[in-house]
Structure formats: C-alpha cells, structure tokens
Amino acid sequence: MMEKAELIFEKLKSNLIKTLLLLPAVFVCLPIILLITGxxxxxxxxxxxxxxxxxxxxxxxxxKLIPDYPTFENYGKLLFLTPQFFVLFWNSIKLVACILAGQLIVGVPAAWAxxxxxxxxxxMLFVLYVVLMLLPFQVTMLSSYLVLNSLGLLDTHKAIILPAIFSxxxxxxxxGGFRSIPMQLIEAARIDGAGEFKIFCHIGLPLGKSGILSAMVLGFLEYWNMMEQPMAFIESKALWPLSLYLPEITWAQAGYAFVxxxxxxxxxxxxxxxxQDYLEQGIIFSGLKE
Amino acid sequence: MKKGIRVQESTTNKHIVKASKYRGKRLKDARAFFTFMMPSLLGTLVFVIIPFLDVFKRSFHTVITKQFCGFQNYRTVFTNQAFGLAIKNTFRFTIVCIPLLVVIGLIIAMPVSRLKNAGVIKSLYLFPLAMPTATIVIVWKMLFYKQGFLNLFLSKLGELTGLWGEIHKDYLGSSAAFWVLVASYIWKNTGYTLVLWLAGILGISNELIEAARVDGASELQCFFKIILPNLKGSLYTIVILSFLNSFKIYREAYLTAGAYPEQDIYLLQHLFNNWFVNLDFDKMAAATVCVGGFLFVVIMLLQHLWDSR
Structure with missing residues (x-):
C-alpha cells in the first residue's frame, strides 16, 4: 500500500517536472503560431x-488565433502573381546548395587529414583553423572585400559562395565524426594494400557520416539565414537571398510578409x-575539444 | 664467437630497416596529410590569411595616397566616439548575455537529464535555432512595438491587479532595446546550450553519483560537489560557442532597428558595417587589427585554460 502511494507520488512529481519544462518550451515556439495564423x-x-x-x-x-475568415489568398498572390519572389527563393537555394557542396569537397578531406x-x-594548423572558425564576420569583412574586389567578384553570387566554401x-x-574511427581499422586496410584515397572513400566517408551530415545540417540553417555577407557584397537586389528581402516588406503588405x-x-x-539528430550531434561535435 | 657477431649484425640491420620504414611511413603520412589539406589550405590562404596581412599593412597607411602614416589610423580609431560606444555596448551585451545563457541552460538541463525521453522537450528548445532571423523579425515587431502584445499584456495585468495603468512603452526605440536583444539572444541559443550541457551531464558516470548518494550526500551536495566540477570542460566550450554566437545578434538588431539604432544597442557590428558602407577603410583596417588581435588573445587564453585542465 505504502509503496503504491510512493509510486503515484513519484509519477506525479515527474509529470509536474515535465509540464514545468514544457511551459517555457511552448513559449519558445509561440512565434511560429503567430506566423501561421497571420x-x-x-x-x-x-x-x-x-x-x-x-x-x-x-x-x-x-x-485571433483562428482567423474569422481563413484564406489562402495571400499564398496565391505571392506564389502565382509575384515572379520576383521565385527569383529570390531560387537565389537562396542556389547559394546554400553551392556553399554546402563546396564545403563537402574542400572541408571534408581537410577534416580527414x-x-x-x-x-x-x-x-598548429588545427589551432589556426579553430581561431579562424571563431572570428566573427565583421573581423573578416574588410579582408574578404579586398580579395573579392581584386578578383572582380563583387556583386556576384561567387562573392558569397567562395569565401563560405573555405569556412x-x-x-x-x-x-568530430572522423576522430572516433579506430586507427587499427585504417592500419588493417593499409596492410591489405588499400591506397590512402581508397581508405578515405571506403572507410572514412561511411564511418564519418554523422560528422559530415551534422556539418551539412548546421551549415544549411546558418546559410539559409545568412545576412551579413550578401548585405556587404551584393548590391543588385535581383541577386539577393530571401533573408534580405523579407525585412523590406512594409506593414502595408503585412499579408505578403507573413506568407x-x-x-x-x-x-x-x-x-x-x-x-534533428545530426543537429544535436553537430552541436556536441562543435563542443569537442582536441 | 662468430655466431654472436652475426646475430648482432642482423639486429642492427633490422633496426635500420625498421627506422627507415618508420621514416618512410612518416613521409607518406606527411604527403597524404598535405594532399588532403591542399584545397582547404589554398582557399584559406587566398581568402583569409593573405588578405588579412594586406589589411594589417593598410592599417599603417592612408587610404587615398597610400602613404605610410604610422599609428595615425589607430589614434583616430581610439579617439573615435562611436568606437568607444560600440565597444562599451558590445562588451555590456556579452557580459550580460553569456552568464545568463549559461545558467539558464544548466537550470533546464538538470531536470531534462533525468527524463527518460526528453526528445520533444529538446526539439522545442532547439527549434528557434532553425528559425531564420528574417522571419522572426515581424513577430518581434508585433511583440515589442508601442501598441504590441507585450504592452497589451502588461496593461491587462495592471488593470487586473489595479497596480498600474496602460503602458505605452516603445521597447525598440528606447534603452529597453538592449533587453529585447538579450531576450532574443537567449530565446535563440538556449537549445544549443541545453544540448551541450546535456552531453556534459550524461558523460558523468552514474556510479559516481550513486556512490555519493549511498554515502548520504543530499541532492544539492551531489550537484555542487560532483556534477558541477565535472562540467568544467563543458563550461569552457559553452562560453566559447556562446561568444561566437553573440556576434550574430547583429541580424536582429539591424532588422528591428536599422543601421543607426538607439544608442544603447549600437554594437561593434553596426560600426563596422557603417564604416564599410562609407568606405572608411583606414579606420576599419585599424579596428579590424585591434578587434581581431583581441579575440585571438582571448581564444588562445581560453584554449590554454582548456588544455591545462
């Protein structure tokens, strides 16, 4: 009898903790509800x-959390009557895709090395890379500008893509993903006569998948949200990504802004x-020390 | 006799063979290392290192005539009022935000670490990380404008308790803007910190905690004597990454208040951007070297603390 009461108490307690934790968490997501209704x-x-x-x-x-007259009117207008929007959407996709592809080709072999x-x-090089990783955009802005200017890349998408590839x-x-691969495995492959590149492709890539994918997920969220770089290096509005265009919409067109x-x-x-799993993994990898 | 010598000879031979094999492997390793590194290294040199040296050189020259002018640019920067203000604000922001974020993250992480399936809760806290700043700005405006939700809520609360009347404060156009930025930074980064704390807490061996409990340690004692000391490594990480992310608050600041915001939230990032737009490259070069150098020293110090643990 006593045990049962204790069990119920324990259960109540854990449920209470769960609700308390969920409360602020829901608040965290409230903005999205406003966006959807709007x-x-x-x-x-x-x-x-x-x-x-x-x-x-x-x-x-x-x-009102549920509009009086719910309508997809604004979706329709934006999607079918505003071709400019597609151009910007496409710009965003193109920038992110090129950056991530470039990072795969350049960054992953470097991580393997x-x-x-x-x-x-x-x-020593690794420490240098960590320092470069931690420098904010503002510190590298002038140097990026100088090199992009001398290469004649300003006001093109390449001005955003190229520096980002070498992040x-x-x-x-x-x-973080590669370092958990046991050295014996690689030694064994060497004894079997596999070349270094073959080892990278057949052992490194499959076993380091989690690290690579977390880099891609975190990278996507970062570059989809990118503002500083295009603001500094791209003048033609036709080349802007969505993240820069959205704030330009005025209150008078609030419907557009929400959609x-x-x-x-x-x-x-x-x-x-x-x-999400890779995102979490990536955050943990980002916190690993050497 | 002869046999002995022969044996000796063959062992030295073996040694030589082994040593040269080892050297050969090292050489091969070095070659492979640089082959895999090459694209990344070249890009970093061309896009970061060499131009940064150029900036360093420029910081000692005038912008138009390109004459050597010693520390003139540095003097200009350090006597510049806007620079002082921006440094002060950025520093204040960092000093307020990082401890706050670290503590909030830990307070949430402790109970979450004991739940069996915390998946949903973690996702909810992580979600703001995925929300692009540009999409969140319209919500911030609805909340913090003079006639926005926050004032509506506060006024209703005042009406209900009878303690105060209607509130019409403009949060984005007054010194409260600083706290709006703090809130939005915490909102965005709590999930990140939570995940890092959780990884740290789950890394502590359960036996250690159980043993302490058996010895009669209270929950609080467990926390302060066992869990906290074991989280030192996570703390360094979280501080560094929070610092890195604190610079990104510029997006929110710029989008809600523009290039010349209320003076309490005029950050270094605003200043750099405005100098850039006005082509003040001489000042910018000097400030870049100063801020970059400062960050370099801080990062190295933290790294040192990390390693000497």
Whole structure:
C-alpha cells in the first residue's frame, strides 16, 4: 500500500517536472503560431488587427488565433502573381546548395587529414583553423572585400559562395565524426594494400557520416539565414537571398510578409525535423575539444 | 664467437630497416596529410590569411595616397566616439548575455537529464535555432512595438491587479532595446546550450553519483560537489560557442532597428558595417587589427585554460 502511494507520488512529481519544462518550451515556439495564423488571414482582417502598430494610435494590437475568415489568398498572390519572389527563393537555394557542396569537397578531406595523419604541423594548423572558425564576420569583412574586389567578384553570387566554401567550421564538425574511427581499422586496410584515397572513400566517408551530415545540417540553417555577407557584397537586389528581402516588406503588405516568412521558414523546418539528430550531434561535435 | 657477431649484425640491420620504414611511413603520412589539406589550405590562404596581412599593412597607411602614416589610423580609431560606444555596448551585451545563457541552460538541463525521453522537450528548445532571423523579425515587431502584445499584456495585468495603468512603452526605440536583444539572444541559443550541457551531464558516470548518494550526500551536495566540477570542460566550450554566437545578434538588431539604432544597442557590428558602407577603410583596417588581435588573445587564453585542465 505504502509503496503504491510512493509510486503515484513519484509519477506525479515527474509529470509536474515535465509540464514545468514544457511551459517555457511552448513559449519558445509561440512565434511560429503567430506566423501561421497571420499567413492564412485575409488582407482586410490583418489590416484591422495590425493597424494600431503602424498608425501609432492608443489602441492595442488585436489578434485571433483562428482567423474569422481563413484564406489562402495571400499564398496565391505571392506564389502565382509575384515572379520576383521565385527569383529570390531560387537565389537562396542556389547559394546554400553551392556553399554546402563546396564545403563537402574542400572541408571534408581537410577534416580527414586532421583526424588521421598526426604529422608535424597538424596540431598548429588545427589551432589556426579553430581561431579562424571563431572570428566573427565583421573581423573578416574588410579582408574578404579586398580579395573579392581584386578578383572582380563583387556583386556576384561567387562573392558569397567562395569565401563560405573555405569556412573552417565544417572542417571542425567533420573532424568530430572522423576522430572516433579506430586507427587499427585504417592500419588493417593499409596492410591489405588499400591506397590512402581508397581508405578515405571506403572507410572514412561511411564511418564519418554523422560528422559530415551534422556539418551539412548546421551549415544549411546558418546559410539559409545568412545576412551579413550578401548585405556587404551584393548590391543588385535581383541577386539577393530571401533573408534580405523579407525585412523590406512594409506593414502595408503585412499579408505578403507573413506568407513570405512562412515560405522561407518551411525549408528550414524540413531540415530541422529531418536532421534533428545530426543537429544535436553537430552541436556536441562543435563542443569537442582536441 | 662468430655466431654472436652475426646475430648482432642482423639486429642492427633490422633496426635500420625498421627506422627507415618508420621514416618512410612518416613521409607518406606527411604527403597524404598535405594532399588532403591542399584545397582547404589554398582557399584559406587566398581568402583569409593573405588578405588579412594586406589589411594589417593598410592599417599603417592612408587610404587615398597610400602613404605610410604610422599609428595615425589607430589614434583616430581610439579617439573615435562611436568606437568607444560600440565597444562599451558590445562588451555590456556579452557580459550580460553569456552568464545568463549559461545558467539558464544548466537550470533546464538538470531536470531534462533525468527524463527518460526528453526528445520533444529538446526539439522545442532547439527549434528557434532553425528559425531564420528574417522571419522572426515581424513577430518581434508585433511583440515589442508601442501598441504590441507585450504592452497589451502588461496593461491587462495592471488593470487586473489595479497596480498600474496602460503602458505605452516603445521597447525598440528606447534603452529597453538592449533587453529585447538579450531576450532574443537567449530565446535563440538556449537549445544549443541545453544540448551541450546535456552531453556534459550524461558523460558523468552514474556510479559516481550513486556512490555519493549511498554515502548520504543530499541532492544539492551531489550537484555542487560532483556534477558541477565535472562540467568544467563543458563550461569552457559553452562560453566559447556562446561568444561566437553573440556576434550574430547583429541580424536582429539591424532588422528591428536599422543601421543607426538607439544608442544603447549600437554594437561593434553596426560600426563596422557603417564604416564599410562609407568606405572608411583606414579606420576599419585599424579596428579590424585591434578587434581581431583581441579575440585571438582571448581564444588562445581560453584554449590554454582548456588544455591545462
């Protein structure tokens, strides 16, 4: 009898902790609910609710979690009547895809080199890479500008893609995946006569998959959200990514703003859901010390 | 007699063979290392290292005539009021945010580490990391504008308790903007910190904690005497990564308040961007060298602390 009461108490306690933890967590996600409702509201309704914000009146903002007249009107307008939006969406996709592909080709072999070949200079170079990884964009802005200018790449997509390919962050993450590969395995492959490149392809890539994929997931979220680089190096608005265009939409077009935000959000949510394990893994790898 | 010598000879031979084999392997390793590194190394040289040296050189020259001018640019930067303000604000932001984030992360991580399946909770906290800043800005505006949700909520609360009347504070246009930035930084990075703390906590051996409990240690004692000391490594990591992420707050600051915001949130990032737009490359070069050098020293110090643990 006593034991049963204790069990129930324990259960209650754990449930209470769970709810307490969920409370702020739900608050964390509330903004997305606002975005979703805003995106299915008609323009008239939106204007009515949001007008206190930009008219500077004494009335407060008003909102309904379920709109009076839910409609996909704004989705339709944006998707079918605004070809410019597609150009920007495509820009974003192109930038992210090229950067990630480049990082795969350049960064992953470098991570492999750091993890497997403990030669002289390895450690020193690695420290240099860590320092470069931690420098914020503002510190490298002028130097990037100078080199992009002398290569004649300013105001092109290459100005964003090329420097990003040589970011050292993915090297660090992929390194986290490679370093758990046992050396004996590689020695055994060598004795069997496999070349270094073959070992990289047949042992490194499959076993280091988690590190590589976490670099890709974190990279996607980072570059989909990229603002500083295009703001500094791209002037033509036709070349802008979505992340720069969204803030340009004014309150008068709030409907557009909500829908455009939702459409920008969707790929990020997909990657988040699909790659959550890798995201977590990546965060842990990013925290590994040498 | 003869036999002995022969044996000796053959062992030395073996040694030589072994040594040369070892050297051969080292050479092969070095070759492989540089082959795999080559693309990355070349790119880093061309896009980061060499241009950075160029910036270093420029910081001692005038921008137009390209004449050597000693430390003139540095003097200009250090007497520049905007630079002082930006340094002060950035420093204040970092000093407020990082301890706050670290502690909040740990407070959440402790109970989560004991749950059997914390998957959903972790995802919820991680989700803001995936939300692009550009999409969140419209929500921030709805919350923090004069007639926004926060004031609505506070006014209702005042009405309910009868303690205060309607509140019409403009959070983005006053010194409160600083705290909006702090909140949005915490909002975005709690998940990241949570995951790192959890990895640290789960890495502590259970036996250690169990043993302490058997010896009669209370929960609090367990926490302060066993768990915290074992989390030192995670702490360094979290501080470094939080610092790295703190620079990205510029996105929120810029999008909610523009290039010349309220002076409490005028950060180094604003200053660099504005100098860049105005083509003040001489000042920028000097400031880049200073800030870059400062960060380099801090990172090296933290690394040293890390290694000497």
């Amino acid at each position: 995106s299915v509201m008609g323009s008239g309704e939106l204007k009515q609710y949001l007008s206190p914000l930009f008219l500077d009146s004494v009335e407060f903002i008003n909102w 750091f993890a497997i070949y403990k030669v002289k200079g390895n450690r 050292t962050f993915p090297v660090f993450l992929a390194y 455009a935000s939702m459409i920008t959000l969707i790929p990020a949510v997909f990657v988040f859901i699909w790659g």
